[in-house]
Amino acid sequence: MSTDRSIVLFDLFGVIARHQRPGALGMMAARCHTPTDAFTTAYWACRPPYDAGQQSAPEYWTAVLRGLSLSVDADTIEELRLTDIDSWSRVDDRMVAYAQSLCEVAEVALLSNIPSDHADAFLAAQPWLHNLDHLAFSGKIKTAKPNAAAFHHCVVAMRAVPTDFLFVDDREENVRAARAMGMNGHVFTDRDELEAVIDTWLPTRQPTWK
Numbered sequence: 001m002s003t004d005r006s007i008v009l010f011d012l013f014g015v016i017a018r019h020q021r022p023g024a025l026g027m028m029a030a031r032c033h034t035p036t037d038a039f040t041t042a043y044w045a046c047r048p049p050y051d052a053g054q055q056s057a058p059e060y061w062t063a064v065l066r067g068l069s070l071s072v073d074a075d076t077i078e079e080l081r082l083t084d085i086d087s088w089s090r091v092d093d094r095m096v097a098y099a100q101s102l103c104e105v106a107e108v109a110l111l112s113n114i115p116s117d118h119a120d121a122f123l124a125a126q127p128w129l130h131n132l133d134h135l136a137f138s139g140k141i142k143t144a145k146p147n148a149a150a151f152h153h154c155v156v157a158m159r160a161v162p163t164d165f166l167f168v169d170d171r172e173e174n175v176r177a178a179r180a181m182g183m184n185g186h187v188f189t190d191r192d193e194l195e196a197v198i199d200t201w202l203p204t205r206q207p208t209w210k
Helices: 024-031 036-045 047-051 057-067 074-087 093-102 116-125 127-131 148-157 172-180 191-204
Strands: 007-010 107-112 134-137 165-169 184-187
Touching: 007 093, 024 036, 024 074, 036 047, 036 057, 047 057, 057 074, 074 116, 093 107, 093 127, 093 191, 107 148, 116 127, 116 134, 134 148, 148 165, 148 172, 165 172, 165 191, 172 184, 184 191
Parallel strands: 007 107, 007 165, 107 134, 165 184
Antiparallel strands: none
């Protein structure tokens, strides 16, 4: 079944936004006077509950610091939190322009694994996001990709069916999960390839009026 809508559902980091700033984890590790490898391990091991809205930023950073057997204080947590947010703040201007241009011919939405406080900062810095048809941030919707609930949220929130969507993500496991839900999926590598995929996909849909 399809409602004949055309919804391009974008991942954020690695597609429209850039991955974490090089050297950021080393900078945070230096602030904690701990080796970068050990800091990186703790940073990612503690991340899933934070991304999925199960922990606040102070709870996440407390877990990271305790995992490294370091003392915990509010000033250190806030400095790490702000450095972390900044490290994920860069966008690909060409992809931003392309996503915005698609709004003329399709519905455009976003599904991103991002903590709630990061999402607030990103929304403040990137006002064009408010022009999209739906924004689903894992820290806000309390579930993260590749959990099926994250994709289900978008289907329900947009009052659509899975086949209405073309999901675009740079991680194959996330695209596989979207396809398992019945969505169309594309593993992102670059804008030119994506543009060709969307140019092929859109003519198979009925026109979308917004």
